[in-house]
Amino acid sequence: MTELAHLKFYATQPHPCSYLPGEQATTLFLDPSQPMDVDIYAQLSTLGFRRSGDHLYRPHCQNCQACVPARIPVERFTANRQQRKILKRNADLTVRVVKPLFSEDHYSLYLRYIEARHADGDMYPPSREQFSTFLLSELPFARFIEFRLAGQLLAVAVTDVLPNGLSAVYTFFDPAHEQRSLGRYAILWQIGEAARLGLHALYLGYWIKNCRKMSYKTQYRPLELLVNQRWTAIT
Template sequence: MRSDRVRLFQTLPHACGYFAERTAQNLVIDPAAPQLDQLYGPALERGFRRAGGHLYYPYCTSCRACTPCRIDVERFTPDRSQRRCLKRNEDLQVIESMAGYNAERHALYERYLRQRHPGGGMDEADASDFRRFLTAPWSPTMFLEFRQGPRLLGVAVTDVCQQGLSAVYTFYEPEETARSLGTFSILQQVALAKRRGLPWIYLGFWIAGHPKMDYKRKFRPMQIRTSEGWVEMAEG
């Protein structure tokens, strides 16, 4: 993306979602750009991520902790714990669905946010919040639904680009913790990428040593983006 063709904006400082004592800023590709659908894939390759209708990259003056990461689909093999996760969820049906709002999805989304993010500002999400955060008119989004019979247990919001899949967000039944549905959703996105011949699963950002991000290290081989480009994450 050349700066003479695409405008970048920098947000004002705001509270960091990962470190309470820090503030954060993002670079955002012009949300009014008419070609956002064409920019999305190259932006993923450069470490950007979608939230709603915005493509952004963390760009904080005193911190560079957020590191873009992606799974190498062709070389990925589930480890023992991930194989157990697949076994626990053999009773679930995985359905490739059109993205969008409906009452069933919204009810699950609300339950998930109230349990997992209480008091975080997202736990009273109405229908417009659902649409605004999870979808965008230009984004190539699909919903992977996980169902036990007719019961909806989880939704993996997944963007499908030529460069690979972007795992945008997953929400699931908070009472089903034993199923490890977060892990299951990534494994199903890997399976989808393999079916479609796509090389990467973009998992957003990884932060070294942060407990909320440690799960991403388990999907190996994993690449992270550095100043030299994409490199394989070291073991350990």
Template sequence: MSSKSDTIQVGMTNTFACSYLPEQQEQLLVLQENTLNVELFEQLLTLGFRRSGETLYKPHCPNCRACQPIRIPVKHFSASRRQKRTLKHNRDLSWSIVNTTSDEHYQLYQQYIEQRHHDGPMYPPSRAQYDNFIQCAWHQPQLIEVRDNKELIGVAITDVLPNSLSAIYSFFSPTQEKRSMGSLMILIQCRIAKLMGKDFLYLGYQIDASRKMNYKKAYQPYEILTANGWQQSE
């Protein structure tokens, strides 16, 4: 960019053990600017960045390129037979969008991390940790609540941007495994994006070699960011 006022300062972390591929070392490009806004954020999404709190980051690992930025062109998305069964199986549930997080959300998050991800980097959960990765001074995320009657059983944290939605994180009741809640919340976000007239739903990174991160190609068609730009699945 031509002028100092237009310059974005990008830093780089030290290397550390990868959370998804234990044999690899992870390193991140990081960006934390007071001048960030949703328009610039969306431009950086197209370059493979993600948001955590007020920080944008992108993997830049020394010996690995396993993290593939992935997005769904929602106007062309077509649910598979399995995904249609998931939607049919959960017709008894309701969902709504709220603007602020609550103690009820955090309690569900705490249960989810303690029972489903006790071996991951977000364990042990804390309210400060939870607030830090959701809250952002320059952008207010939306929270999609999924309820069984009045009981909160799932939450999807989503950034609503001018031309897209970006799925930040989802968590759900550990007692609801038979409902395929993770898949359901992606399908709900696809529907919301389509209803809002958005072009894309960003799902973060697809990692083919990771059991926890290799499910996103099930939502088709999808696009992967390559050295030659975004490439659509065949």
């Protein structure tokens, strides 16, 4: 196992924050020449690192600590009444795990999702190159989780399978099926899958108190937040 102290990291120049208007962000990246080892990734995930494409990163802003890593300890999770309804509502979906390789089916769904839900964000307009760089990977632990209704693709959860948990990289879904709450269902499915695999947690990325788009993460309890280098449970 590689000692984390021997790893090299690089910080970006300040750039406009994707989550908080008017703020500047700095991102810390693992040296891209470092082979993407699943054990290194697992260790870094406990320190708040995430994957984008073939890169591991973490916010490294000097004057802001708003991005707080969040995870769900799956053995202690109990679905609330609303979440049980979401599970029941989507019980007719079939799930398939595939390699995260390019397909027109996946890209078409991603295109509709970004145009409908994130036209005001820095991922708009979507493109094949952006989709490929962001979500496709030949890394052995990367997965696309497909959710289909009678063969029709409704949602894809991009997920990494690590020794210490699942890491929910990104989810995109058909905006025409908003009543199904597909984004929330994908999280609930991954919680169940992590528990089935005997893993500790589902890593959800960052929670930001003043970002409305991040507020959904606190609906999963207990939720653990990485504060002052310690995972602290919010029950």
